[in-house]
Amino acid sequence: MIAVLDYGIGNLRSAEKALQRVGADARLIDDPTAAAGADGIVLPGVGAFGRCAEALRATGLDDVATDAVARGIPFLGICIGFQLLYEGSEENPSAEGLGVLPGVVRRLPTGVKHPQMQWNTLDIAGSDLLAGVPDPAWVYFVHSYAPEQTVDTTSTCDYGGPVVATAERGPVWGTQFHPEKSGAVGLGILANFVAAVDRAA
Amino acid sequence: MRTVRVIPCLDVDDGRVVKGIRFTDLFDAGDPVELAARYDAQGADELVFLDITASSDHRGTMVEVVARTAEQVFIPFTVGGGVRTVDDARRLLRAGADKVGVNSAAVDRPALVTELADEFGSQCVVVAIDARRRPGTADLAWEVYTHGGRTATDLDALAWAERCSDLGAGELLVTSMDRDGTRDGFDLELTRRIAIRCPVPLVASGGVGELDHLVEGAVEGAADAVLAASIFHLGEFTIAEAKAHLAAAGVAVRPA
Numbered sequence: 001m002i003a004v005l006d007y008g009i010g011n012l013r014s015a016e017k018a019l020q021r022v023g024a025d026a027r028l029i030d031d032p033t034a035a036a037g038a039d040g041i042v043l044p045g046v047g048a049f050g051r052c053a054e055a056l057r058a059t060g061l062d063d064v065a066t067d068a069v070a071r072g073i074p075f076l077g078i079c080i081g082f083q084l085l086y087e088g089s090e091e092n093p094s095a096e097g098l099g100v101l102p103g104v105v106r107r108l109p110t111g112v113k114h115p116q117m118q119w120n121t122l123d124i125a126g127s128d129l130l131a132g133v134p135d136p137a138w139v140y141f142v143h144s145y146a147p148e149q150t151v152d153t154t155s156t157c158d159y160g161g162p163v164v165a166t167a168e169r170g171p172v173w174g175t176q177f178h179p180e181k182s183g184a185v186g187l188g189i190l191a192n193f194v195a196a197v198d199r200a201a
Numbered sequence: 202m203r204t205v206r207v208i209p210c211l212d213v214d215d216g217r218v219v220k221g222i223r224f225t226d227l228f229d230a231g232d233p234v235e236l237a238a239r240y241d242a243q244g245a246d247e248l249v250f251l252d253i254t255a256s257s258d259h260r261g262t263m264v265e266v267v268a269r270t271a272e273q274v275f276i277p278f279t280v281g282g283g284v285r286t287v288d289d290a291r292r293l294l295r296a297g298a299d300k301v302g303v304n305s306a307a308v309d310r311p312a313l314v315t316e317l318a319d320e321f322g323s324q325c326v327v328v329a330i331d332a333r334r335r336p337g338t339a340d341l342a343w344e345v346y347t348h349g350g351r352t353a354t355d356l357d358a359l360a361w362a363e364r365c366s367d368l369g370a371g372e373l374l375v376t377s378m379d380r381d382g383t384r385d386g387f388d389l390e391l392t393r394r395i396a397i398r399c400p401v402p403l404v405a406s407g408g409v410g411e412l413d414h415l416v417e418g419a420v421e422g423a424a425d426a427v428l429a430a431s432i433f434h435l436g437e438f439t440i441a442e443a444k445a446h447l448a449a450a451g452v453a454v455r456p457a
């Protein structure tokens with residue numbers, strides 16, 4: 001079972017529905033005890049970093065996330081759920097991220113419209129999550145902030161300069177774009193995650 | 202890289218997709234669930250679903266139709282019509298919408314835009330602006346209308362658009378009432394002036410009758426996305442043809 005952490009914000013149903021479409025037993029989970037025994041964790045999210053961090057902690061699902069990472073369970077963060085894996089964000093400097101990945105989330109380059117709300121292509125530097133995607137791989141972004149480039153970065157897009165699109169550290173994967181909203185390419189990426197969950201289970 | 206989105210629009214009345222001319226004379230254009238699945242498969246970049254006769258009496262039906270449509274859609278899905286509160290928006294998001302559109306309620310109470318942005322993030326908040334040229338003014342000017350084009354507000358469309366982006370709108374969906382359904386092309390002056398003035402993405406709407414109009418909207422109109430209804434609903438052009446036409450004209454698009 002893949003637990004899609006439901007902390008009450010945004011279009012969580014989209015992530016659950018897309019995972020189900022690629023054959024996963026995905027369930028929206030809002031109770032930390034119900035996440036016990038999950039073979040994989042998905043942390044979606046849209047909205048502001050600070051508010052999402054607050055909501056995640058208020059539901060106790062932050063512990064589910066950090067515990068799953070500590071135990072090496074396959075983990076996928078999407079959009080704000082990806083950003084929450086880092087230490088913090090320029091969007092809300094007083095809010096703390098989960099600190100699972102080193103680095104902070106920064107505002108998109110100047111000189112381009114904010115948010116980036118469009119389809120864009122990926123520049124991929126080796127990635128298990130993106131295995132088998134077409135070249136070019138078109139995916140859908142909606143965001144005004146993105147994690148800074150670190151050793152964990154596995155792909156970028158060009159939006160006023162290189163912008164981090166995915167990162168991986170062991171079984172912890174994240175996408176700044178929305179695979180659940182990126183048509184067939186996105187469903188293929190989610191299928192890669194589901195396959196990794198099945199292998200680890 | 203800036204890429205332009207191609208967005209088919211489903212105007213939904215009582216569970217059916219309809220299309221009119223200048224917001225009246227509606228005719229039936231099909232089932233929203235079937236059309237949504239078709240456009241997703243054809244390579245549309247996004248779908249917009251507008252409940253054009255939103256009223257409290259059929260709100261339950263509307264949420265159910267949104268949910269059934271969302272089941273077929275793995276691309277961004279914007280739903281608008283009758284959203285008056287944060288809870289209205291939450292119900293639509295829970296039903297599978299990715300963004301919510303507000304129009305009349307934002308004019309009535311502009312703080313709603315900020316409340317929605319605070320709750321769901323700006324990227325979730327689309328302000329739809331229906332604008333009509335003011336006759337007899339020396340310089341060009343447009344007035345905002347609400348309630349499906351039935352109510353004049355005296356608001357200047359450019360000033361209102363700017364205010365909306367200040368209030369936290371993540372996108373503006375700008376419809377020319379003068380051009381809607383006429384097939385004469387977008388009101389390019391309207392979209393260009395707002396696009397230049399506002400820092401958030403703009404979706405141009407109203408008037409597309411041929412593929413060159415999409416190019417004009419993206420180039421002269423400076424729109425970030427081009428929306429059309431009848432040319433797609435009636436099967437005159439596919440999404441792929443629209444994108445090929447844009448690409449041939451030098452507009453960067455995601456290939457269908």
